[in-house]
Amino acid sequence: MLSAERNRMLTQVDPGTPMGDLLRRYWQPIGGASEFDSKSVKAIRLLGEDLTLYKDLSGTFGLVDRHCTHRRADLSYGFVEQKGLRCNYHGWCFDELGHCIEQPYDDHTNPNDRRREKCAVKAYPVKEVAGLLWAYMGPLPAPELPIWEPFTWQNGFREIAISHVPCNWFQCQENSCDPVHFEWMHDNWSIRLKGKTGPYSPTHLQLKFEEFPYGFIYKRIREGGGDQDTNWTTGRVALWPNGFYLSSHFEWRVPVDDENTLSVTWFYMRVPKGREPYVQNTVPTWYAPVTDAHGQWITSHVMNQDFVAWVGQGRIADRTKEVLSGGDVGISMIRNRFFSEIDLIKTGADPKGTIRDPEAARCVELPCQQKQVLIDGIELGEYPKYPLLNQRLSGFRHLAGQPPEVRNAFVDAFGLER
Ligand code: FES
Numbered sequence: 001m002l003s004a005e006r007n008r009m010l011t012q013v014d015p016g017t018p019m020g021d022l023l024r025r026y027w028q029p030i031g032g033a034s035e036f037d038s039k040s041v042k043a044i045r046l047l048g049e050d051l052t053l054y055k056d057l058s059g060t061f062g063l064v065d066r067h068c069t070h071r072r073a074d075l076s077y078g079f080v081e082q083k084g085l086r087c088n089y090h091g092w093c094f095d096e097l098g099h100c101i102e103q104p105y106d107d108h109t110n111p112n113d114r115r116r117e118k119c120a121v122k123a124y125p126v127k128e129v130a131g132l133l134w135a136y137m138g139p140l141p142a143p144e145l146p147i148w149e150p151f152t153w154q155n156g157f158r159e160i161a162i163s164h165v166p167c168n169w170f171q172c173q174e175n176s177c178d179p180v181h182f183e184w185m186h187d188n189w190s191i192r193l194k195g196k197t198g199p200y201s202p203t204h205l206q207l208k209f210e211e212f213p214y215g216f217i218y219k220r221i222r223e224g225g226g227d228q229d230t231n232w233t234t235g236r237v238a239l240w241p242n243g244f245y246l247s248s249h250f251e252w253r254v255p256v257d258d259e260n261t262l263s264v265t266w267f268y269m270r271v272p273k274g275r276e277p278y279v280q281n282t283v284p285t286w287y288a289p290v291t292d293a294h295g296q297w298i299t300s301h302v303m304n305q306d307f308v309a310w311v312g313q314g315r316i317a318d319r320t321k322e323v324l325s326g327g328d329v330g331i332s333m334i335r336n337r338f339f340s341e342i343d344l345i346k347t348g349a350d351p352k353g354t355i356r357d358p359e360a361a362r363c364v365e366l367p368c369q370q371k372q373v374l375i376d377g378i379e380l381g382e383y384p385k386y387p388l389l390n391q392r393l394s395g396f397r398h399l400a401g402q403p404p405e406v407r408n409a410f411v412d413a414f415g416l417e418r
């Protein structure tokens with residue numbers, strides 16, 4: 001249970017709030033670069049700020065204010081030029097640093113007027129890594145963007161799936177350090193959703209939570225498992241500050257504002273041995289729906305089930321009313337770490353997980369189950385030995401709504417029958 005004040009501290013993300021300031025110290029994944037194969041400008045709201053994300057004709061990405069500095073027109077209806085984004089109202093043009101590089105009428109009538117220099121628009125740095133677009137909205141100089149090791153793996157089919165989840169980001173992130181929910185929310189609820197009443201899945205017997213420089217690790221033993229199981233020896237990672245890493249995929253809970261979250265996921269599947277070299281020219285990005293045609297929450301897929309839990313806790317979970325128990329140790333650890341990092345940045349220090357050395361950021365290793373299998377690949381016939389990988393061969397169970405063209409590209413990469 002938390003006080004209302006402490007709950008606000010964890011959940012408010014606007015500029016100037018303690019958590020808003022902390023999260024702005026990290027690069028955040030905000031979309032897929034391949035979204036800009038079919039468009040060049042889009043509106044996006046991040047950390048309570050309305051912004052415009054664009055790719056200009058020279059291929060440079062920019063993230064600028066939603067509104068033009070001139071008379072506040074909506075820049076997401078602007079159009080891109082060889083360099084920069086042009087407001088569609090009177091043609092002012094801004095580059096990715098926010099500089100106003102053209103004011104057509106004034107440039108013509110009064111070319112020596114330096115007023116343009118005062119017309120910069122708010123702008124944040126954007127980088128493209130692993131097909132994802134990343135934004136940094138904090139004080140400069142920006143820290144390094146960590147290149148997580150899986151981003152460097154070769155011969156993999158990668159895809160990015162994004163969902164809009166209408167609740168606060170922190171309850172989503174708490175789920176990254178909550179092992180017991182797998183048993184109930186995914187395994188047992190799925191059994192019931194199929195109309196069966198059992199038998200239920202193996203129960204959790206033992207949990208362990210550890211902290212490391214890039215987050216927290218949870219380990220578990222379930223009935224029938226043992227202390228040699230990689231769920232116990234390696235575990236899974238609640239990636240600091242707002243991610244979840246599960247060996248072959250990442251999930252991030254990116255705050256849109258206090259009541260909305262962008263769920264950004266990145267998946268990697270090594271093609272089977274013998275299908276190399278596999279080179280993916282572009283990483284497909286798709287948007288996964290959270291409700292069906294009747295407005296009901298989709299419950300058929302793993303992350304959709306998570307979304308049901310998260311939004312079910314309320315737009316902003318009221319932690320003054322909760323009752324934590326033994327399985328929630330990881331959640332308390334994460335909350336306490338956030339409170340201490342919020343205090344730390346007030347001293348001017350870099351928060352947990354910040355990397356300033358470009359060499360150190362180049363390939364950052366994380367605890368990973370079955371890493372060699374993911375890197376080296378296995379024969380197609382060996383997949384049944386690896387149930388989590390094997391499930392991917394028959395369909396995409398993480399999120400509903402995978403477009404057929406993405407599935408087909410996966411099937412072709414793996415040499416499966418369409
Ligand atoms: S409002 Fe953008 S150029 Fe006038």
Ligand SMILES: [Fe+2]
Pocket residue numbers: 175181182185186302303306
């Ligand atoms: Fe889950």
